[in-house]
Amino acid sequence: xxxxxxxxxxxxGRFFWSGWVGVAGLAVFAALWQQGHEAxxxxxxxxxxxxxxxxxxxxxxxxxxxxxxxxxxRAIQGFALTALLGGVLGLAVGYSAxxxxxxxxxxxxxxxxxxxxWIVLAMIWFGSSTGTVLTTTVVxxxxxxxxxxxxxxxxxxxxxxxxxxxxxxxxxxxxRTVVIRHVAGRYFPALAVAxxxxxxxxxxxxxxxxxxxxxxxxxxSRANLDVAQSISWVVIIVxxxxxxxxxxxxxxxxxxxRWREAARPWGVKR
Amino acid sequence: xxxxxxxxxxxxxxxxxYFGRTVLDGVALRVAEDEIVALVGPSGCGKSTLVHIxxxxxxxxxxxxxxxxxxxxxxxxxxxxxxxxxxxxNIAYPLRLAGVARGERRERARRAADLVSLDxxxxxxxxxxxxxxxxxxxxxxxxxxxxxxxxxxxxPFTALDVALKRQMQDLVIAAARQARFAGLxxxxxxxxxxxxxxxxxxxxxxxxxxxxxxxxxIAHGARxxxxxxxxxxxxxxxxxxxRHLHETDERRVA
Numbered sequence: 030x031x032x033x034x035x036x037x038x039x040x041x042g043r044f045f046w047s048g049w050v051g052v053a054g055l056a057v058f059a060a061l062w063q064q065g066h067e068a069x070x071x072x073x074x075x076x077x078x079x080x081x082x083x084x085x086x087x088x089x090x091x092x093x094x095x096x097x098x099x100x101x102x103r104a105i106q107g108f109a110l111t112a113l114l115g116g117v118l119g120l121a122v123g124y125s126a127x128x129x130x131x132x133x134x135x136x137x138x139x140x141x142x143x144x145x146x147w148i149v150l151a152m153i154w155f156g157s158s159t160g161t162v163l164t165t166t167v168v169x170x171x172x173x174x175x176x177x178x179x180x181x182x183x184x185x186x187x188x189x190x191x192x193x194x195x196x197x198x199x200x201x202x203x204x205r206t207v208v209i210r211h212v213a214g215r216y217f218p219a220l221a222v223a224x225x226x227x228x229x230x231x232x233x234x235x236x237x238x239x240x241x242x243x244x245x246x247x248x249x250s251r252a253n254l255d256v257a258q259s260i261s262w263v264v265i266i267v268x269x270x271x272x273x274x275x276x277x278x279x280x281x282x283x284x285x286x287r288w289r290e291a292a293r294p295w296g297v298k299r
Numbered sequence: 300x301x302x303x304x305x306x307x308x309x310x311x312x313x314x315x316x317y318f319g320r321t322v323l324d325g326v327a328l329r330v331a332e333d334e335i336v337a338l339v340g341p342s343g344c345g346k347s348t349l350v351h352i353x354x355x356x357x358x359x360x361x362x363x364x365x366x367x368x369x370x371x372x373x374x375x376x377x378x379x380x381x382x383x384x385x386x387x388x389n390i391a392y393p394l395r396l397a398g399v400a401r402g403e404r405r406e407r408a409r410r411a412a413d414l415v416s417l418d419x420x421x422x423x424x425x426x427x428x429x430x431x432x433x434x435x436x437x438x439x440x441x442x443x444x445x446x447x448x449x450x451x452x453x454x455p456f457t458a459l460d461v462a463l464k465r466q467m468q469d470l471v472i473a474a475a476r477q478a479r480f481a482g483l484x485x486x487x488x489x490x491x492x493x494x495x496x497x498x499x500x501x502x503x504x505x506x507x508x509x510x511x512x513x514x515x516x517i518a519h520g521a522r523x524x525x526x527x528x529x530x531x532x533x534x535x536x537x538x539x540x541x542r543h544l545h546e547t548d549e550r551r552v553a
Contacts, residue, residue, distance in 0.1 A: 188375070188377065188379050189379055189381065191356055191379075192373070192375060192379040193392075193396070194356055195354055195355075195356055195373040195375075195451070196372075196373070196392065196393040196396055196441075196445070197393070197396055197397065198396045202396055206381075206392070206395070206396070207381070210381070210383050285383070286383075287383075287425075288382055288383045288384075288425040288426075288427065291424070291425045291427060291428055292425070292427035292428070
């Protein structure tokens with residue numbers, strides 16, 4: 030028991046420690062940004078310090094938090110819906126080769142229609158409401174998750190399934206103990222990508238459909254030609270994505286993928 | 300009834316075909332309790348198919364399979380371990396399927412690991428961290444963890460090198476003696492069949508089934524290298540039953 034706790038704490042420590050690398054990457058980004066600021070001046074690109082000061086000022090007001098919450102809640106709802114629908118439908122379709130063949134052209138159609146067109150359609154169907162945002166976010170990110178899960182099921186290791194059957198596993202047990210674990214290897218990377226696109230599309234939908242949230246705030250600061258504030262809003266959105274990705278998606282993924290970590294050579298691991 | 304109770308596995312009139320090509324037809328085989336039967340034959344003759352049918356993994360086209368045993372284990376040509384589970388969890392997998400409680404699972408998995416001389420320290424490792432031999436040991440422990448009274452071996456040691464293969468064979472022989480299970484052992488290596496089995500059944504694609512059988516007349520204790528070699532030589536040189544064993548054209552089979 031003690032070993033399990035220590036092991037868990039060790040992995041948690043390593044997770045936080047790996048944050049330094051992330052910080053280093055962000056520092057490089059900030060340096061490039063500073064270069065751009067010095068080349069083009071305050072109006073085109075405010076300095077990182079000025080932007081962070083503006084972000085700090087924004088975060089002082091309760092209104093900012095409310096707007097961020099509005100957008101965040103919509104994006105997370107859309108994300109949850111995508112994760113659920115993509116996972117369940119992907120599993121169902123992946124098991125049937127015929128359904129897979131039918132689904133492929135449909136996916137191409139859905140992915141081929143630009144998100145902006147979906148926003149226009151959704152605005153006609155749902156007006157300026159949360160429904161518009163949810164529809165566009167789900168339509169934008171669902172195909173990716175769905176295709177990955179279905180492909181994951183289709184490429185499952187049949188030898189392992191046969192082994193499970195030899196030891197008396199029924200179809201549900203095989204799904205639970207073999208197929209789901211295999212599919213998770215593709216599901217979580219797809220979710221990480223879907224998460225980013227859900228937030229982006231949510232903000233875009235808000236901006237175009239004039240729905241209360243960060244999108245509208247962004248439109249307002251654009252109208253005021255307030256570049257620092259525009260970038261501040263972007264910083265807030267990115268921060269929200271960071272929180273959900275490294276707070277929820279990556280920890281679950283790391284937990285399921287411990288064996289892959291074990292397979293890595295030392296130099297890659299640290 | 301008395302004779303029936305001694306039967307661990309009975310196949311009657313089993314037939315199977317792949318895409319219209321009949322591989323097995325009218326196969327009858329009886330495995331007694333405490334008996335290890337080796338199935339030998341050239342590749343593509345249906346040995347693997349037969350053992351899969353016997354284990355209930357393939358539904359035969361015709362015929363019936365009667366299992367007289369209570370629980371079976373199976374060892375495949377590749378280890379077929381779950382890559383995301385540790386060696387211990389892999390060994391305990393059949394127990395997990397059977398709904399055995401976690402504590403007991405751990406206990407029994409460790410006992411099975413001891414049986415195949417897996418190091419306790421290796422039990423926390425994932426399959427990728429284990430050597431080929433350790434993986435196959437894990438797979439054997441997984442088959443033994445359910446305390447089977449019948450074990451299916453589907454060419455389990457074909458991919459291992461000579462020294463490792465010997466070790467694994469000794470392990471199976473020792474385990475069979477200790478745990479007293481019957482078994483059906485598919486192999487294309489006649490020496491392996493002579494070492495581990497009590498009876499050798501030869502499959503032949505020309506007859507689409509069993510061409511004949513020979514009892515290995517050497518006591519288990521007396522099966523040293525010289526005796527095994529002599530037996531194999533005499534089978535191959537003098538016994539017409541084994542004439543076609545190494546005459547396969549795999550291009551035709553594939």
